[in-house]
Amino acid sequence: MSTAHAHGGHHHPFHAHHFETLPQQEASARMGMWLFLGQELLFFSAVFVAFFVFQYMYPEGFLEAHRTLSIPLGTLNTLVLLTSSLTMALAVRNAQLGDNKGVVKQLGFTIALATVFMIVKYFEYSGKIEKGQLPGQWYTYEGLPEGASIFFTMYFVMTGLHGLHIVIGIGVLAWILIRATKNQFSAEYYAPVENVGLYWHLVDLIWIFLFPFLYLIE
Amino acid sequence: MSTAAQTDTAHAAGTNYLNATKGLKSWIFTLDHKRIGIMYLISILLFFLVGGLLALGVRAHLFSPEGATGMSNDTYNQAFTLHGAIMTFLFIVPSIPASIGNFFLPLMLGAKDVAFPKLNLASYHLYFLGALFFIATIVFTGLDTGWTFYAPFSTDRAMNGVILATSGAFILGFSSILTGVNFIVTIHKLRAPGLTWRRLPLFVWSLYATSIIYVLATPVVGITLLLLIIERAFGVGIFDPALGGDPVLFQHFFWFYSHPVVYVMILPAFGVISELVTIHSRKHIFGYNAIAVSSIAIAFIGFLVWGHHMFVSGQSGLSAAVFSFLTFLVAVPTAIKVFSWVATMYKGSIVYNTPMLYTFSFLFLFSIGGLTGLFLGALATDVHLHDTYFVVAHFHYVMMGSVFIGFLGAIHHWWPKMTGRMYNETLGRIACGLVFVGFNVTFFTQFVLGTQGMPRRYATYHEVGDIEPQLLEMFTLLHQISTIGSFIMAAGLFLILFYLLASVFKGDKAPDNPWGGLSLEWATASPPIEHNFEGQPVVRRGPYEFPEIDPMIK
Amino acid sequence: MSADSNHNQGHGEHHVMPLSTYFAVFGALLVLTGITVLVSFLKLGLLVAVVIASIKAALVVGYFMHLKYDDRFYSVILLSSLFAIFCFFLFVFLDFTSRGMVVPEEETNFLRNERAMIERLEQEEAAAAAAAEEEEEEEAEEDTGG
Numbered sequence: 027m028s029t030a031h032a033h034g035g036h037h038h039p040f041h042a043h044h045f046e047t048l049p050q051q052e053a054s055a056r057m058g059m060w061l062f063l064g065q066e067l068l069f070f071s072a073v074f075v076a077f078f079v080f081q082y083m084y085p086e087g088f089l090e091a092h093r094t095l096s097i098p099l100g101t102l103n104t105l106v107l108l109t110s111s112l113t114m115a116l117a118v119r120n121a122q123l124g125d126n127k128g129v130v131k132q133l134g135f136t137i138a139l140a141t142v143f144m145i146v147k148y149f150e151y152s153g154k155i156e157k158g159q160l161p162g163q164w165y166t167y168e169g170l171p172e173g174a175s176i177f178f179t180m181y182f183v184m185t186g187l188h189g190l191h192i193v194i195g196i197g198v199l200a201w202i203l204i205r206a207t208k209n210q211f212s213a214e215y216y217a218p219v220e221n222v223g224l225y226w227h228l229v230d231l232i233w234i235f236l237f238p239f240l241y242l243i244e
Numbered sequence: 245m246s247t248a249a250q251t252d253t254a255h256a257a258g259t260n261y262l263n264a265t266k267g268l269k270s271w272i273f274t275l276d277h278k279r280i281g282i283m284y285l286i287s288i289l290l291f292f293l294v295g296g297l298l299a300l301g302v303r304a305h306l307f308s309p310e311g312a313t314g315m316s317n318d319t320y321n322q323a324f325t326l327h328g329a330i331m332t333f334l335f336i337v338p339s340i341p342a343s344i345g346n347f348f349l350p351l352m353l354g355a356k357d358v359a360f361p362k363l364n365l366a367s368y369h370l371y372f373l374g375a376l377f378f379i380a381t382i383v384f385t386g387l388d389t390g391w392t393f394y395a396p397f398s399t400d401r402a403m404n405g406v407i408l409a410t411s412g413a414f415i416l417g418f419s420s421i422l423t424g425v426n427f428i429v430t431i432h433k434l435r436a437p438g439l440t441w442r443r444l445p446l447f448v449w450s451l452y453a454t455s456i457i458y459v460l461a462t463p464v465v466g467i468t469l470l471l472l473i474i475e476r477a478f479g480v481g482i483f484d485p486a487l488g489g490d491p492v493l494f495q496h497f498f499w500f501y502s503h504p505v506v507y508v509m510i511l512p513a514f515g516v517i518s519e520l521v522t523i524h525s526r527k528h529i530f531g532y533n534a535i536a537v538s539s540i541a542i543a544f545i546g547f548l549v550w551g552h553h554m555f556v557s558g559q560s561g562l563s564a565a566v567f568s569f570l571t572f573l574v575a576v577p578t579a580i581k582v583f584s585w586v587a588t589m590y591k592g593s594i595v596y597n598t599p600m601l602y603t604f605s606f607l608f609l610f611s612i613g614g615l616t617g618l619f620l621g622a623l624a625t626d627v628h629l630h631d632t633y634f635v636v637a638h639f640h641y642v643m644m645g646s647v648f649i650g651f652l653g654a655i656h657h658w659w660p661k662m663t664g665r666m667y668n669e670t671l672g673r674i675a676c677g678l679v680f681v682g683f684n685v686t687f688f689t690q691f692v693l694g695t696q697g698m699p700r701r702y703a704t705y706h707e708v709g710d711i712e713p714q715l716l717e718m719f720t721l722l723h724q725i726s727t728i729g730s731f732i733m734a735a736g737l738f739l740i741l742f743y744l745l746a747s748v749f750k751g752d753k754a755p756d757n758p759w760g761g762l763s764l765e766w767a768t769a770s771p772p773i774e775h776n777f778e779g780q781p782v783v784r785r786g787p788y789e790f791p792e793i794d795p796m797i798k
Numbered sequence: 799m800s801a802d803s804n805h806n807q808g809h810g811e812h813h814v815m816p817l818s819t820y821f822a823v824f825g826a827l828l829v830l831t832g833i834t835v836l837v838s839f840l841k842l843g844l845l846v847a848v849v850i851a852s853i854k855a856a857l858v859v860g861y862f863m864h865l866k867y868d869d870r871f872y873s874v875i876l877l878s879s880l881f882a883i884f885c886f887f888l889f890v891f892l893d894f895t896s897r898g899m900v901v902p903e904e905e906t907n908f909l910r911n912e913r914a915m916i917e918r919l920e921q922e923e924a925a926a927a928a929a930a931e932e933e934e935e936e937e938a939e940e941d942t943g944g
């Protein structure tokens with residue numbers, strides 16, 4: 027760290043040496059996160075393309091198979107996730123205001139709701155496993171037209187990838203929560219909260235599309 | 245430059261990024277973009293060596309129609325598959341951006357580092373991890389799908405290496421994505437004062453376009469390979485028609501990534517040539533805006549044309565025709581670049597040194613590679629040339645003749661800056677000549693082979709169809725010429741390895757600015773100090789406004 | 799630093815939205831979720847669901863993710879990925895929905911028809927073999943008969 031900073035003077039503990047100013051560092055972090063989200067969108071777009079291709083190939087099978095999904099459970103999970111998005115947004119707002127206690131509280135709600143989502147998912151999955159509504163060779167359910175097993179393949183791939191994102195999300199939310207209990211965020215330094223928030227909203231966004239495509243569309 | 249006086253003092257003190265800290269650990273866990281760039285350079289060249297030796301094995305085998313080396317057909321399949329997979333995923337995709345780009349992007353921007361140094365190190369570690377998967381594939385299982393992993397062959401019939409190799413490629417994809425994110429943010433946020441967008445060196449523009457593709461295309465191959473792994477591991481039907489899947493879908497997914505990624509390979513080479521051609525011609529670049537914008541245009545057009553790899557896959561005739569038409573759009577921005585480079589040299593005072601010889605080689609080889617691409621982009625001719633040696637020759641002209649030659653040009657151009665040493669110029673020119681001649685002897689013959697109907701990927705060719713004795717004689721002769729060419733090329737490449745290594749130990753000390761370049765990397769010491777610049781450099785003019793240019797030809 | 803502004807391109811200070819905005823957006827999201835579930839029973843199909851989901855997504859992105867008040871470049875990133883996704887869907891579905899429309903399918907669909915082709919070839923071969931056998935038999939009969 028031999029190079030002298032042009033500004034000198036006051037230094038924030040989380041200000042990295044290669045950034046001139048803290049706002050520049052915060053903006054860079056956010057831009058990096060947005061690029062990462064762009065990447066995530068492309069990542070999920072591929073499974074959506076595959077889903078629609080198979081729906082086009084097996085319209086009958088997909089229609090009948092999708093009717094076996096529980097709309098009440100799907101709707102419940104949608105509401106849970108939307109609410110978690112609200113609490114996450116409020117956590118970021120508290121961080122903007124430098125209110126670490128508020129951040130902890132809202133992140134606590136968010137993690138709790140994410141856990142509820144996974145529990146509901148667990149019940150959905152175990153129902154499917156019991157009935158043999160499973161991908162490919164494990165498909166044992168009877169009475170559905172050709173293509174139903176592919177529907178369940180796509181169902182498990184899509185919700186599984188999404189669920190994996192939720193689990194990772196719970197991890198990073200917990201990390202941020204711990205940092206907030208140490209009062210590390212302030213009005214001038216809160217990019218980690220905001221970035222985790224952006225990630226969490228993306229997970230919500232994916233579900234906003236998954237829900238109607240898997241559960242609702244006839 | 246305002247910092248010149250200060251860097252000379254640092255030079256005298258003798259501390260630079262190479263000797264600032266010592267020990268293996270200080271390299272493996274370094275956050276310095278320069279050291280990460282060097283580690284990438286060494287790893288990438290190491291895998292080029294592995295992939296190259298496999299290629300020599302393939303070429304040697306084809307020396308006689310029945311196979312000259314006694315490899316079994318299965319071994320041959322593995323050799324060309326691993327050659328392709330290693331060269332694509334471990335060498336050419338990261339090649340210029342990860343090594344030269346990592347080293348020079350912050351230097352060219354006048355920054356102390358990339359925006360996210362830890363992420364940069366993570367990219368390298370991911371690269372290393374992905375490479376371990378490929379090494380495991382070679383050692384333990386083998387792989388015979390071809391580098392494209394086409395389903396349904398890869399989902400059930402192929403050798404066991406598929407899961408290992410695709411997991412490796414998946415991890416390498418993450419490495420690319422993180423590098424792309426890092427570069428874009430760095431270019432946006434860490435430019436020195438006065439370094440406006442229109443004063444950026446063109447190499448930076450090309451890295452920017454490359455990063456767009458890294459970020460937007462790589463995730464799709466990630467999910468494709470993930471689906472392939474799921475299908476193969478659990479016997480679930482996604483791509484295998486026997487299980488209700490669709491193999492053409494795999495090809496769509498695969499080429500949605502793999503077409504744009506050929507621009508990941510070529511765009512940085514374009515950027516390198518833009519730098520080399522103007523600095524070694526001592527001439528203002530012709531059409532700065534056109535070259536910069538065409539890089540971005542290529543990045544986006546790249547998403548419209550992937551179906552030209554699938555003309556005989558069974559996609560619909562209509563969409564094949566649309567893809568064929570759109571493919572010709574790519575020719576426009578690439579031609580703009582080539583014309584601009586040629587116009588840059590016009591009336592310049594060209595120095596015929598090693599980097600410039602590579603520039604000439606590039607222009608020649610890329611023109612051939614690009615023009616033969618039109619044959620393959622045209623639906624009617626492609627149906628006949630598909631899966632012949634014509635395709636092999638075409639993409640080697642573009643991938644090796646252009647990207648790798650550009651890479652060599654970049655290494656020679658920036659070697660003094662990276663190592664602080666000059667290489668032997670005479671040997672440099674001889675080696676460039678050997679590589680150029682060897683390359684053309686190897687691959688031009690393959691255009692002829694392809695048009696005569698020699699299919700690619702055959703281990704032996706004495707019973708290709710109902711081959712006539714005359715044609716077999718011709719195939720044999722052409723294959724033999726090609727094989728001899730590949731060994732000439734290899735001789736040239738080993739010569740380069742030799743004199744570059746020798747220069748590290750015995751080379752003359754390099755001046756800070758051996759070529760008289762004006763972009764910021766030449767404004768610091770050779771090799772650069774740990775934090776790149778003493779103080780914050782300030783930019784007051786464009787990167788190619790050489791003071792000695794005759795105003796009449798500017 | 800002051801000579802050039804590119805180190806501080808972002809919108810500088812952060813925009814803190816009033817709490818009421820958050821709850822209004824959340825309310826709208828709930829209402830839209832209700833509509834999309836109810837509408838699904840009317841079987842209005844894909845388009846309505848996509849439109850509603852897109853409105854919901856826009857609300858989340860615009861307000862919860864602050865895109866409306868942030869650096870314009872973030873919108874460019876989002877639009878670029880949407881462009882790529884659009885191309886992805888467009889060309890994959892161009893292929894799958896136009897099979898056999900301009901060129902007959904058996905002339906392009908090498909892979910899918912491979913099995914059918916092999917079967918046809920085998921039948922033809924079998925037929926040819928049968929015909930040859932018959933001929934041979936006939937010849938043999940003729941030989942013995944003659």
Ligand SMILES: [Cu+2]
Nearest residue numbers: 503550552553
């Ligand atoms: Cu292509």
